[in-house]
Amino acid sequence: MAPATLNGGDRPKEEGASICINDALTDDELRAVFARLKKEDERDLFGLVCKRWLRLQSSERRRLRARAGPAMLRRMTDRFPGLLELDLSQSASRSFYPGVTDSDLGVIAAGFRNLRVLDLQNCKGVTDVGMISLGNDLPSLQSLDVSQCRKITDEGLVAVASGCSSLKRLHVAGSKSVTDELLKALSRSCSCLEDLGLAGCNNITDTGLSALADGCRYINSLDISKCTKIGDIGVSRIAEVASSSLKILKLLDCFRVGDESIFSLAHFCHNLETLVIGGCRDVTDESIKALSLACCDSLRSLRMDWCLNITDSSLNSVLSNCIHLAALDIGCCDKLTDLAFQSVGMGGFESQLKVLKMSNCMKITVSGIGSMLKFCKSLEYVDLRSCPHITRLGCQQAGLQFPECCKTNYDGSLSENETIVDVFF
Structure with a gap:
């Protein structure tokens, strides 16, 4: 590639001559140019000009996704000294064993001393030895x-x-060996913790959750789905302590959680945006109605499939009061009927609901869907699978008009999910 040149400018030169950019600009000036490149492909092209520009580009790189063994990682530590975020995660469906190992983490801990974010999802070869290396050598780590x-x-x-x-973010989903000892350690040392993912860590108990609340008072997002030893005591304690910060709480299949937890959320957490209580079968109408009133301005996503005690009155309250609700899952709530939708919208507002999942709702009919469509004009996905009284033909014969951009799912496997659903839940 021909050397980059600078034609023109205010530096004296012979007529017809050109000045090489590398002679005209200092490293700091080139960094200033690089900083103005916002698109990733433009930043990549910057490094193709020459070796000097590649070196500068490498020194300014802050994020990297890679698959590499110890030798390559050592070269990367020399090339990218300013790296802040490193993604070594693997796909769950295409992961290779052992992938990242403890020796790799030793190189990372020794070489990327300023690392803030490290993603090791599905790296099945990593053990406690590698974690100890991170703890010893990466004091600035904020997300793992x-x-x-x-x-x-x-x-x-x-x-x-x-x-x-x-540490502000820690996700350890699926780590069944984790116990309350981790939560106690986080409480002692990580007072800035905001995002904790413990889904499937079924040795966590209310004792650990209460201990966490003692030291971590700024929790923004907490996922304790499938933590079957968690109940109302732990959830209520988190709700009380993190009342102003808690926005996302996921309690999927926490069957010990009941009305006491929901009442606590309604009383303390008025900024709650996402609540997942699918499978919490002891939750009843009274607590859901209290929540819908307390969080009417904040709640955007509510998943309460398999909440078998939910009836029309609480669903009507949610739809009528939560004016910013964008996603709702009421699948398998077999006490729900068309009456839940009939008076919604009488307040004069138009629902912002984009996702409605109501598979296996045995008593809802085409008439109920018609009532729902009168005030839900922004729908993008409706799940009607296994609703015995609702079919594509029945909706067509009733003249129902779904929004033009809305995908309506009448059949297919109940295990399948749309991307838009995953965004909300």
Whole structure:
């Protein structure tokens, strides 16, 4: 490639001559040029000009996604000294074993001393040894995802919590060896923790959750789905302590959670945006109505499939009061009928609902869907699978008009999900 030149400018030169940019601009000036390139492909092209520009580009790189062994990682630590975010995660369906290993983490901990974000999802070869390396050598780490790294136990994660006091985000979903000891360590050392993902960590109890609340008072997002030993005591304690910060709470299949938890959320957490209580079968109308009134301005996503005690009165309250609700899952709530939709919209507002999942609602008919469509004009996805009284033909014969951009799902596997659903839940 020909050397980059600068034609014109205010520096004296012979007529017809050109000045090489590399002679005219300092490193700091070139960095200023690079900083103005916002698109990723433009920033990549910058490094193709020459070796000097590639070196400058590398020194300014802050994010990197890679698959590499120790030798390559050592080269990367030399090339990208300013790296802040490193993604070594694997796809759950295409992961290779062992993938990232403890020796790789040793290189990372020694070489990327300023690292803030590390993603190791589905890296099944990682153990406590690697976690201890991170805890010892990466004090600035703020975000760590070791979901589905099933060889990791309390020993390694407690080392991370103890050594990384700036930690704001920790996801350890699927780590069944994790216990309350991790939550106690987080409470002691990580007072800035905001986002904690513990889905499937079924050895976590109310004792651990209460201990977490003692030291971590700024929790913004908490996922304790399928933590079957969690009940009202732990959830209520979190609701009380993190009342102003808590926005996302996921309690999928926490069957010990009941009305007491929901009443606590209604009383304390008026900024709650996402609540997942699918499978919490003891939740009743009274607590849901209280929540719909308390969080009427904040609630945007509500998943309460398999809440078998929910009836028309609480669903009507949610639809009538939660004016910003964008996603709702009421699948398998077999007490719901068309009456839930009939008086909604009488307040004069138009619902912002985009996603409505109501599979296996045995008593809802085409008439109920017609009532719902009168005030839900923004729908993008409606799940009507396994609703015995609702069919495509029946909706057509009734002359129902779904929004033009709305996908309506009448059949197919109940295990399948649309991308838009995953965005909300």
